[in-house]
Amino acid sequence: MADTATASDARPPKSVVYCGVCSLPPEYCEFGGTTKKCAEWLEKAHPALYTALYSSEALSQNLSSLSVDAQKRAEKDAQKKAAKAEAAEARESEKRATSKVIIKRVERNKRKHITEISGLEHFNVDLKKAAKEFGKKFATGSSVTKTASGGEEITVQGDVSDEVLDWVVEKYNVPEDNVEQIEDKKKEKKAAPPMVAPQPT
Amino acid sequence: MFKKEFTAGQKSKVKSSAQRAVRAKVIETYPGLEPYIDDVLPKKEQLDLVKVPDRVSLYCNGSTPLFWQHMDDAIIPHLTVVHKYPWAFKRIRIDRGAIRFVMSGATLMVPGLTSPGGRLPGDEDAGVYDNGGQDIDAGEVVVVEAEGKEHACLIGVLKMGTKEMKEKKKGVGIENGHYVGDGLWKLDLS
Numbered sequence A: 001m002a003d004t005a006t007a008s009d010a011r012p013p014k015s016v017v018y019c020g021v022c023s024l025p026p027e028y029c030e031f032g033g034t035t036k037k038c039a040e041w042l043e044k045a046h047p048a049l050y051t052a053l054y055s056s057e058a059l060s061q062n063l064s065s066l067s068v069d070a071q072k073r074a075e076k077d078a079q080k081k082a083a084k085a086e087a088a089e090a091r092e093s094e095k096r097a098t099s100k101v102i103i104k105r106v107e108r109n110k111r112k113h114i115t116e117i118s119g120l121e122h123f124n125v126d127l128k129k130a131a132k133e134f135g136k137k138f139a140t141g142s143s144v145t146k147t148a149s150g151g152e153e154i155t156v157q158g159d160v161s162d163e164v165l166d167w168v169v170e171k172y173n174v175p176e177d178n179v180e181q182i183e184d185k186k187k188e189k190k191a192a193p194p195m196v197a198p199q200p201t
Numbered sequence B: 001m002f003k004k005e006f007t008a009g010q011k012s013k014v015k016s017s018a019q020r021a022v023r024a025k026v027i028e029t030y031p032g033l034e035p036y037i038d039d040v041l042p043k044k045e046q047l048d049l050v051k052v053p054d055r056v057s058l059y060c061n062g063s064t065p066l067f068w069q070h071m072d073d074a075i076i077p078h079l080t081v082v083h084k085y086p087w088a089f090k091r092i093r094i095d096r097g098a099i100r101f102v103m104s105g106a107t108l109m110v111p112g113l114t115s116p117g118g119r120l121p122g123d124e125d126a127g128v129y130d131n132g133g134q135d136i137d138a139g140e141v142v143v144v145e146a147e148g149k150e151h152a153c154l155i156g157v158l159k160m161g162t163k164e165m166k167e168k169k170k171g172v173g174i175e176n177g178h179y180v181g182d183g184l185w186k187l188d189l190s
């Protein structure tokens, strides 16, 4: 008997709900800065759990075990965090509204193009991951490259600017109005400014 | 340990011999996990090793983080593993007031454990935190749950044994642990 006991006696693992907004177990949402949003999410996604956590009895019970002083501090903390989160959100949406993603078709030589995508970082896109995705999606070379101004952009081999536009709008939720497609034709040689070597003094 | 957010470094496959060693180490450190070891660390699945800052190795299965280890210190489960099998670990409890400190990355101080809302092995009303009445020594890994909460909020190495805590009622309990909402928790492995 004893040798068969362990496996069947094992308790099944607990299944745990994690908050769809802040990723914590919902009982800890109150310590994040997005409590209001978390509560809204929970009410929709897990109504029973919502009632258990946010009913007025549950809330007062939670607080009663704190001293009055600690309650005040906790309230102040929560307010501060909420204000911070709100400000961050406002900044974020401002940034989204005013930033642009630029998709540039660059001619390397006759019939060979590369596509440079800049500005995705303003839309919370991880450039490295995005570059990988572009490479996979368009079956081509794709990498993060440094720009002359010190920033980073994604360079994709081939002319995929239309496809990139669709993908950026669909996958990264960048509003179409915030994406600009431009073309960079290879300049004629004579257009290049003359290089002047520094003169020895 | 993971107060700051970070991104994952290089990912590499763990060789099957090393994978066996990890498994053995986990069972040795957490005997309570043994009945579940095939679910936690499936034999047939590839274990990956991800380098994260401050010389921490993170073992994961695909995009699921499982265990982490700072240099050659104890191997410690990710809190999502703890949440599934809380009874498999040595547990203590902090009072409600200490939660916000833990979740802001502060060192866990002993008064959060010895106050009326806290629980340590041997306490009169220790319940699931009794550990069979056995005190837990400094250097052991403990899971920290919280008053009024169902799930653990912190896991880390005890700086002070629980016996000493009950005597002194002050000092550092745990520092450099892993808590819900920290950089490791938020790490995106996808």
Ligand SMILES: [Zn+2]
Binding pocket: A019, A020, A021, A022, A023, A024, A026, A028, A029, A032, A034, A038, A039
């Ligand atoms: Zn939440």
